[in-house]
Amino acid sequence: MAQSIDDRRQVLEERWGPWEPMxxxxxxxxxxxxxxxxxxxxxxxxxxxxxxxxxxxxxxxxxxxxxxxxxxxxxxxxxxxxxxxxxxxxxxxxxxxxxxxxxxxxxxxxxxxxxxxxxxxxxxxxxxxxxxxxxxxxxxxxxxxxxxxxxxxxxxxxxxxxxxxxxxxxxxxxxxxxxxxxxxxxxxxxPDSISDIVFTSGTSGHPLAATLTHDMVLRSAYGSAFHRTFADEWRVSFALPMYHVFGYVEGLLASMFAGGAALPRQVFNPHTLLQAVEDHRVNEILAVPTMTVGLVEEAAKGDYDLSSLQSVFSAAAPAPVWLWERVQAELRPRMIFTGYGQTEVSAATTLTLPGDSLETVSETVGTLKLGGVASIDGTGRLAEYRTVSPMMGSPLSPGAEGELSVSGPIVSRGYFDDEERNEAMFDGDWLRTGDLGTVDSAGYLRLTGRARDLYKCGGELVSPKEVEDVIKTLPGIEQAYVAGVPDELMGQVGAAWVVPDGDALVDSSEIRAYCRNRLAAFKVPRFVSVVSAEDLPMTTTGKVQKFLLVERHH
The missing domain is CATH 3.40.50.980 (Rossmann fold)
Incomplete structure (x- = not known):
């Protein structure tokens, strides 16, 4: 007889409790x-x-x-x-x-x-x-x-x-x-010493190198296994890179807490991933929405035995209701999850709950991740959120929209060798995430935008300044401005607006090719617009208003 959710969690608690930092x-x-x-x-x-x-x-x-x-x-x-x-x-x-x-x-x-x-x-x-x-x-x-x-x-x-x-x-x-x-x-x-330094944005201009301790990543991984109700010998497959905390913490380390196995894929191929589910009796798939689309399309046309699949966890970008409906129809997992987190918080801090409606999974990024024996004393959680004024950093009233700020035992204590950024993003034990959103009375988070220029493309964080600096090294370019624009599958993709130098002839395809030879693929702008300096929306102090460029893109 299949174990219930409560039974699975009890097994994990008995195996690992009470929590001892390791x-x-x-x-x-x-x-x-x-x-x-x-x-x-x-x-x-x-x-x-x-x-x-x-x-x-x-x-x-x-x-x-x-x-x-x-x-x-x-x-x-x-x-x-x-x-x-x-x-x-x-x-x-x-x-x-x-x-x-x-x-x-x-x-x-x-x-x-x-x-x-x-x-x-x-x-x-x-x-x-x-x-x-x-x-x-x-x-x-x-x-x-x-x-x-x-x-x-x-x-x-x-x-x-x-x-x-x-x-x-x-x-x-x-x-x-x-x-x-x-x-x-x-x-x-x-256990409180640093185990990992993980870069979270571009490495030109101002790289972000988050520091994580042994205890942080282990608490987070245990909480994920507990929240997602891993059974004994749970097997997780993913094509997410393990240099990211998504693949590393949510996949590799979380499976360890159940005495299970990780099945990492070197490249994403929907056919081979689904074949691995069949061949190795995989219990859970980790993905970002672009991968999830590929998986449901492959499952619809293929003939795979997915009877072992218990769970699909798709996160790092918004996914519409229709995609979750197809997940249920084509992959037939018993549970679906989305969530929210970042490198600085040792992967996910929020997850939807088993049984949440498709609307909840689509419209929110879940509620605070359950921590079980690894949680903050007496709370059952591993983190807590509040919203603060994006400009002043002062706490806002419960339920108010603002910049999400997070605290807890899985939150980084700072960036490596970066006092300037530490002062800007940490307020005591609270980390300013750079994301705008709300926290409702049930603890569910809704994201409403980015507080800063950084944007996520398919789960990868991109620094526009780094891309701008590369574009401006191309002869014939006087100015370059880059921002993230919405994309249904990738969450956001890059768009660039470039101003030629004098009468120079500038070709958008040449700019993209130039970037491809110098930047990782996720940083290369998908859209390039050649504009005149007069076309740029400016403030009275001479600064380009990127949000107006993004609005014009639509």
């Missing part, structure tokens, strides 16, 4: 002790048990220590959704070093900026991704990196390890792991 490796090892031979990571190329991942992580930790990586040092990772990701993460955590997962769509300059800002000491990287040849990128920004690290350009970077080869003189991950000790153990790591 480091990532300590928490993982406690699961290894219970279920050493269960699979933890399943990909097309490998199925790795908890015990196998544990041993590999110990070898990685051992060799990092031998290479001089110490507690608090920053270790960057450019790793797509392959099986090695988990062992690297846990291995870095074992010695109290800090993981810096980087976007594998970065171009050379974006990579240089991220490595420099984070003072990365050690780098694990794939040789190439679909978007970027990282061997070539490293040759460009740090010549001689195979033997001399980052050189004068990146003086903190001491060593680079290639995950999959690609250069005869470089060290591969297999060689690196082979030199490590399988029984290595280190002194206990403080």
């Amino acid at each position: 480091s990532l490796s300590q928490c993982f090892d406690s699961v290894v002790e219970q279920f050493p031979y269960r699979p933890f990571i399943i990909t097309d190329d490998a199925s790795l048990t908890y015990a196998t991942v544990a041993e590999t992580s110990r070898r990685i930790a051992s060799q990092l220590s031998r290479c001089g990586v110490e507690r608090g040092d920053n270790v960057a990772m450019i790793v797509d959704n392959r099986a090695e990701f988990a062992a690297l993460k846990i291995g870095i955590a074992r010695i109290g070093a800090v993981a810096v997962p980087l976007n594998f769509q970065y171009r050379a300059e974006e990579l240089r900026a991220a490595l420099a800002h984070s003072h990365t000491k050690f780098l694990f990287t794939v040789a190439r991704s679909i978007a970027t040849d990282f061997v070539e990128a490293l040759d460009e920004i740090a010549p001689g990196w195979e033997t001399h690290g980052g050189g004068s350009e990146l003086p903190d970077l001491e060593q680079v390890v290639l995950i999959d080869g690609g250069r005869e003189s470089g060290t591969t991950l297999a060689e690196f792991v082979g030199r490590g000790e399988p029984s290595f153990d280190s002194a206990p790591v403080d």
Whole structure:
């Protein structure tokens, strides 16, 4: 007989309560002790048990220590959704070093900026991704990196390890792991120390590097498993990148709390993802709305056994009621969820509840995530929200629309090496999210806009200034302004308004191509308009009013 929602939650509570703050490796090892031979990571190329991942992580930790990586040092990772990701993460955590997962769509300059800002000491990287040849990128920004690290350009970077080869003189991950000790153990790591530095916007101009602790990501992941009622051995599949907290916390770590498995996909392909659900009896799919559309269309024309599918969690952008209706009709999950969060709050802070109406799932981003034994004492929650004046930052009355501000044990304490942004975005224990919205009497959040220029494209946060700076390096461009405009599938996409330099001839397709060669795909504007300076809406002080440009776009 199938377990009820309450039964599932009770099993999790009994297994993990009362909550004891732990480091990532300590928490993982406690699961290894219970279920050493269960699979933890399943990909097309490998199925790795908890015990196998544990041993590999110990070898990685051992060799990092031998290479001089110490507690608090920053270790960057450019790793797509392959099986090695988990062992690297846990291995870095074992010695109290800090993981810096980087976007594998970065171009050379974006990579240089991220490595420099984070003072990365050690780098694990794939040789190439679909978007970027990282061997070539490293040759460009740090010549001689195979033997001399980052050189004068990146003086903190001491060593680079290639995950999959690609250069005869470089060290591969297999060689690196082979030199490590399988029984290595280190002194206990403080659960309140930083485990991750995660970039949340562009790496030119003003990058945002959120710091997260071991306890933050673990509490959040446990709360997600509890709220979404994971059963024992719960399996989660997703094509979301694990350098994001969505894939990492909501997928990889949350499944760990149920002794389950994560099935990350390197690229999003609706057919292969649904085939994985059938072949591996997957219980939950994580997606953003653009992926969800592809999944329901594929399911409608295909013939898949989706009887194991319990849940679909689609978030990071609004989704209309018709999409949720198709999810129910084509994928037939027993539960559907949407939610809201950001890197700075260790993934989701709000989720809809099982049984919420499709209107609620479409019109809100859920209510505060249940935390179970990991919650704030006596509240059952992991965070709390209020709205504040976007201009003054002062708290508003309950139910009033304003900038959402959040506090709780899963909220970052600040950005790495960025006092200016910390002063602007933190008010004591409260983080200003940059999103406009309301919180109703039942705790449900509704988003009404962005308080700042940053916008989300398919779940990826984009800094318009970074894109503007790139466009303005193209000969013939005098001015450039970028903003997010609404898009039903992506949430928002970029639009650019450019002013030519004098009589220069400017072609919008040339501008987009120029951006594609220098920026990750999600940052490239979908729309480019060539305008005159006189066409720009200006304030009396000479500032361009972007919100009027966005209104004109419609």
